[in-house]
Amino acid sequence: MTAASTGVPTYASPVDLDTYGPYGPGRLHTSAGWDRPIYPFQGRVTADGSSGFRAEPGRYHLYVAWVCPWAQRTAIVRKLKGLEEVVSLSYVDDERDGRGWAFRERRGADPVNGFAFIEQAYDATEPGYPGHISVPVLWDRQTGKIVSNNFPDITIDLGTAFDEWAGASADLYPRALRPQIDELNAEIYQDVNNGPYKVAGATTQDDYEELRHRVIAALERLEERLGERRFLFGDRITESDVRLWPTLARFDLGYNPLAKISERALTDFPHLWGYARDLYQRPAFRDTTDFAALRFSQGPKPSFLNEGPERIVVEPVEADWEAPHHRG
Template structure:
């Protein structure tokens, strides 16, 4: 569904609160995520759920890999909607608010109890998963330490705007100078992250945080899609010594490895944008050795 610029991008912004200040309490079995396998924001949600041990308390299902003019749909490839039997994800939005007009996106968080969409704001959803479900989570990893939350928020915002969204803006630019400026700005931020990762194992030293999960979702897509399809091609991630080793280090962690289907991600991107890839041909390569040892923990100062 085309984005309608006159309305907010996220019209569903409900928050989950364990103090009872909102209608949505953190309860096992109450919520369901609609995710898309190619979507980096959905990828972040899936990994966070796994890292926190919430993937059995909050169910998830996938929409079809490709989105047409009617928006995200439920088709045989990924199976029907297991919660409501909707044909399209937009049906969930209309069931929640019959007057809804706007952007339908993944991830979408659905409340089984009140039969409505809670939120499609992925940033706020991640924060609520980390901070409000601690009594339900079966893992104790702290992805959002209170003493550095402002720093995490600031870095995650830069990763989203200056790397994630920047690749799309470059790919869909119709002006040579505009495109070149966006690509150079994108790689300037990647250079900063490269330097930062030369000083610590993760973005915040030895602590794995939600910023790492957000960056991973971009790095996992960069060389197989963004580099060629979006013409973000000054360099590949494998050309950055620290970023590439960092990406392999994350991939060695079960949550990242088991929830990253590179071939499916590649097929989605090369099939989703006919204006950029009219033939629909999905490249055979590149061949990336994700299993090569990263040696991150053996580096001096890490």
């Protein structure tokens, strides 16, 4: 009998860096150029079940973190599609030590399995799993295993496989635009989503300067694009907007002060800043965002930060996300 079945919440012990160390060593393996870690569970949910995982109401659960931009995407899509009663969701604690993501009273217990640590979900799927313990995790109640921890696939599947039960009409991945969306997503991933981590991990001055200017150039291209249209593909929100927005939300409070990327804040890009507010002022984005959790200056130094290069001075910027966006 699990804690979830008895109704007694199970919580992990407090974060203990002295005992367990920071998360990363032995778990988080990346290249010198900060390629993302390996996400080995890559099952797909399909409407017809041909993948082995049929889209069904009540079958799947999302484990996510408020602090994680990759996990936030899944929470945004779930709400944009009106799937709150179809796919359940719970949050892990904001902080972690060497044991990885955990459930603590601050963000609530695991309502499905009564796990204290996300590692237990990984071990239930692959006993003795030695790799990166990440969120989001898409869990299958029927098999008692992880379907996927591969974040790019999860939002696509949530956005396309559950239309029979979707309470909203948003088509985030329209067939006619998929090639263009995929192309832009790849650019956003390389130069924007993953860019700050690469800048933070730069080991030489030349690499630091090259990588930070690559992020700045990408932001400038997006600024120009959004000067001509409301969203990245015109008047509709797509998967590309969902993928870009969590990075923008973290830029002024987290990524830029940590990695020292740009002398310009997000608020200094008029179209990008208006666009970001336009999205935030919609429930799917606002209700899945906790700005208090996005300050990377809190807690231990991230394992991906290399302090070798001489970096520009960047301070956090407190912005008014409720200000009118004037993009209607």
